[in-house]
Amino acid sequence: MPLFPPLARVSLLALFAPALALAQPAEPDFAARTAALVERHRVNVDELLGNARQEGMALLVIPTLNLDAGPQRDFEDDATRDRFVRQRSTFVHWNHKTEEGYAISAGAGDHKLDPTDPGPQFQTVRGKLLYQVIPVWPGEYRLNRITYHQPRTELPDTVPPQSAMERLKKIGIATLDYAVDREFKMTTPKPPSGKEDEDGLGKGCEVLLRVGGGCDEAAREVRWRINGEIAFNAGQADAAPAPGIEAELLFAPIAAITLVAGEAVLTDGFVLPVDQPVMTPDSCEDTSLGPTCTMDSLTLTRLPASLDDFRQAPGAASFNLPKLDAALRDLTYRAPTLYYKPASEAEPNVIRAVDRK
Template sequence: MKNGLPCLSLLGLALLGGCVPPPSLIDQQRQYEQDVEAQARQLHAATDDLFEAAMASGMAIVVTTTVNLDSQKYNFENNDDSVRFEKLRTGTAVWRNSANPRRILYVGNNMKAEKIGVHGSHYQTVFGRTLYQIYIVEPGHYDLVGSLYNSPRTTTPNPQANRDIAPSPLGKVTLVEKEFSEFDRGQRWQDPQYQTDTVNQNYCAAVRVVSGECVSWGTSSYDVTRQTSAGGWVADINERKVASVEAHSELKKAFASFDVAPGEAIVVDGFYPEAPNVGFEEKDCRRVANDKLDCELSALYMVRIPTGLQEFRGASDPSKYGYMKMSKALANLQYRPVKLNAKPIKDESIWGETYVLKR
């Protein structure tokens, strides 16, 4: 002790070593939660500021549509529902700026900017079965040039090797072989479970006659068996892998297109690739890697998710969630019709009208 300060050497005075107890687990958890909340607030504020800065710098805002994943009901103990959910979750339309091909919009339930970066949506909201996604974009001309999705319970073709395949004027689809987990649920009989423990016990082997003091000790042991669980039927879950295909289509001509000028905020109809949405012949496929094939497209199908200003205004305004600058940037939102090269066809889809673009 020096000058009444215990536990403080010169080094300890600098580092407070040994004098400050470590934080408790409860305090550490509370600090972690506070840090997460602070990061969320920072991201929220940065996103809101981004819309104000984007409009001031001559960028544009595009609002477009896809299917609302949450508008459907799923039983995830049912493999059929898990497959349906995976197709909906991953279904994505791809728009590209014709003057700057690096400027891409990925429109789909799995495509948020916080997850995939600048090509994703910065905000999304729902109205009925429609999901609205909001993008900050470079002004210009945008073409709908492809789609991607996962398709469980799907296998790839088995084309002949070393064939000459003529390129399609429409484009191609790349099929990547994957696996998808399904789960078989049932019951199995389990016999009663027992556990045997060995108990060690000390005993006095020799006693001093005069004092009664134990002068020698021995050890004996014996087993005790107890039941740990009763017999009966128990849940049984087994994972099973099934074939799956990740389909990436890329068009040489636009399925649809729109234009947006600097400072504009527009809403356009979106498109959803309802799997399977690609048409090709096995003879037009070639294996390009151990797990990958390229197939020349004969057709591409997309479901149009129509919208309008009234429908979008029916969704929750961003200001409701504190995005005041984003709401202001959308104040002059206008509907912009898309130019369609694809043609409508008769098809049964719960999401909208199906269109096709052929070679």
């Protein structure tokens, strides 16, 4: 599969996103330079998505949770912030059946752009759903991997290796890696100025260098971290390391979808509830990759999509993406193939995968 030319330009812009988001706007022209960067990013994303179908790719529209639905969060509360960080960092990965490394990744977090997995390039919200548009290489993709960051969590104790036969009975494994987060606590009360969004970083998705909507809470969390750094440097806050875990779940496929070059497809999304997965007790072994544990079960929530609902969300044209708007006009719906039945008739969108005893 050849590399997609515009992707290289979008990749270069994406490299600046973390620096842009965490910069301290000290120069007078910071806002102007940020606006120019955001505009260049918009133009390149429109070219990438608008031309994808002609360049041998497909366009996939898939929903995930809209983290802006509901009231604003209190990010000063540790538990609230931890829950948000896990939700935003969660990516659901659909891996290509035959092409190793090719994947579809959906989620609200900061995607590491890769030619084999371009990730969400545009998103728009409708109620509790965040619809993401992803350029995809053709082929069959299977949902069999999920990654997320779990703040304020220690690695589990490990046990001697169990038999390979016992591991094969399980639905999948979780590989855990140690991470260190930086936490801030204000030591000097700072009254709100009412001008938190006048720091030159822009608003909503501009702060994250992302095109579309559904970024307001993520932008507020980014500003929480920026303000913590500024307060710490000014002697108004304490900073301390906090343990965290990077989790990778690998499991038997739960769903699959096949995409053909040149088409635009809407399908159902899947999200990982915060109480999942269910780990096998005392199953974590020490490996070269870190503690590796088996899972007794994994429950995902399916987010049914519909063309009518998607069409009621703000369209690409409203975000000044004319090429993408044209590319989505003949969008069709395709249900994914499910390898597990719903948990019950009363909960048709709860998909529970269990071990293979």
